[in-house]
Amino acid sequence: MDIAAIMVEIGEKLKTIPELNVKPWNPDGVTVPAAFVSLPEQIDFEQSYNRGRDTMVLEVLVLVSRSDAENGRDMIAAYAKGSGPRSIREKLDYSGQNLYNSCGDVTVTGAQFLAAEMSGTNYLAAVFRLEIEGSGD
Amino acid sequence: MTALNRRLKVITLTIGSISFECQLKSWTLDPGLDDGDRMYTFCPDGEFTEETDPNYTLDLSFFSDWRLNGISDYLTQNTGLTAAFVIDHHPDIAAEHVRWSGNVRIKAPPVGGDARDTEVTEITLQCQGVPTYVRV
Numbered sequence: 482m483d484i485a486a487i488m489v490e491i492g493e494k495l496k497t498i499p500e501l502n503v504k505p506w507n508p509d510g511v512t513v514p515a516a517f518v519s520l521p522e523q524i525d526f527e528q529s530y531n532r533g534r535d536t537m538v539l540e541v542l543v544l545v546s547r548s549d550a551e552n553g554r555d556m557i558a559a560y561a562k563g564s565g566p567r568s569i570r571e572k573l574d575y576s577g578q579n580l581y582n583s584c585g586d587v588t589v590t591g592a593q594f595l596a597a598e599m600s601g602t603n604y605l606a607a608v609f610r611l612e613i614e615g616s617g618d
Numbered sequence: 619m620t621a622l623n624r625r626l627k628v629i630t631l632t633i634g635s636i637s638f639e640c641q642l643k644s645w646t647l648d649p650g651l652d653d654g655d656r657m658y659t660f661c662p663d664g665e666f667t668e669e670t671d672p673n674y675t676l677d678l679s680f681f682s683d684w685r686l687n688g689i690s691d692y693l694t695q696n697t698g699l700t701a702a703f704v705i706d707h708h709p710d711i712a713a714e715h716v717r718w719s720g721n722v723r724i725k726a727p728p729v730g731g732d733a734r735d736t737e738v739t740e741i742t743l744q745c746q747g748v749p750t751y752v753r754v
Contacts, residue, residue, distance in 0.1 A: 529681060530629050533640030588734060614736065616640075 482535055482615040486583040488518045491541065491611070494572050494579075498560075501543075501567070511599050514556060516569075517542045521613075532617030534585075539611045541569060544604040548596040553605040561592050561607055569609050584615035628710045633722065634701040638689045643738065644679040647705060647718055647749065674745035676703065676722050682729070682737040690739060696724040700746055706754070720749030 492505030495516045502515040524537040545556040559567040570589040572579075581587060590610050597606035631639045650673030658665050682690045700721050708714040722743040731737055 527627060528643065530627065530631075530639045530642045530645075533642070534681060586736075590734070 482524075482537065482584050482613070482617075484521060484524070484537070487537075487539070487581075487613060487615075488520070490581060490583045491518050491539070491573060491587070495541070495569070498567050498569075498572060501560075507542075509600070511544055511604070513604060514543070514545045514560075516544075526617060528614075535615060535617045537613045539613055541573070541609040541611065542597065542606060543569060543609065544597060544599065544606045546605055548603040548605045550605070557594065557605055557607055561594075569607075573609070573611060584613050586614040588612045624708065624711070624714070628708070630706040630709055631703070633689075633703045633724075634692065634696065636687055636692060638680065638692075641680040641683050641689050642678065643681060644677075645705070646677040647745075648675045648677060649673075650675055672748055674720070674747075674749055676743045676745060677740075678743070679738060679740045682727075682739045690727055690729070693724055693741065694726045697726040699724050703749075709754070715754040717752050717754050718749040719752075721746040 488505040492503050495501060495503040495518070498516075500514060502512050503518075504515070505518040507517050507519055519540045519542060521537040521539040524535060526532075526535050528534040528536055543557070543560050545560070546553040559565065560569050562568045562570075564571045569592070573587055574589045575581060575587040588611065590612055592607045592609045594605075594607050596603045598604075629639050629642070629645070630637060631642060631645065652670045654668035654670045656665065656667050680689055684690045701724050702719065703722050704717065704719045707716050707718070722745050725741070725743065727739045727741045729739065
């Protein structure tokens with residue numbers, strides 16, 4: 482699996498969410514609502530023989546508003562819904578209707594909510610955890 | 619001999635001439651040789667151990683593959699048939715490449731699991747006779 486290609490493909494899928502500013506890397510600045518695709522926490526090689534399967538865990542950070550903004554709760558809830566036009570899970574979870582070219586399977590296992598600081602501002606944020614599987618080639 | 623150890627990384631496994639090693643998570647070719655019962659007689663050196671017969675099995679744990687002729691599909695479609703298998707162990711290491719070949723009785727694998735887990739199947743296939751072992 483090519484980590485960069487996977488991050489780019491995830492970014493392309495996120496860009497189909499209306500008004501979401503997507504960067505498939507960690508930029509310095511931010512215009513909310515925004516989503517950043519981070520490098521994997523780790524990659525595990527050789528889960529099967531002959532380089533048949535590698536796995537990695539990758540995170541997508543979604544920032545929606547200043548953490549004290551009134552509309553933050555509703556915005557982050559829309560991204561964290563299991564389905565819907567802004568659902569991160571629906572856009573990224575692998576299925577027969579949502580295939581990937583850069584890897585075999587992507588599973589959005591969950592999200593954590595937090596206040597993330599960027600450029601001196603605290604934003605209401607969610608970190609989505611993606612488990613990714615694919616051929617070792 | 620000097621000390622040697624290897625990690626299990628590369629094999630080839632064919633069953634019915636189809637390669638399945640890339641789905642394979644774990645494999646064991648078990649001779650199934652039980653220790654025979656130890657018997658005694660009233661003679662001072664009257665002790666012997668009964669001979670036992672091997673009962674080879676091929677234990678596989680693999681990532682399920684339901685594509686046509688994927689390992690899950692193959693085992694299901696050919697349940698009850700006998701198929702030839704060949705395992706090449708350490709095929710990439712000169713002087714350590716060894717091979718077992720023989721026949722196994724195919725049976726359908728169990729299917730199912732926990733929601734959102736990676737689909738993995740474990741199965742034990744009975745070998746027909748004793749597999750042939752050769753150094754390659």
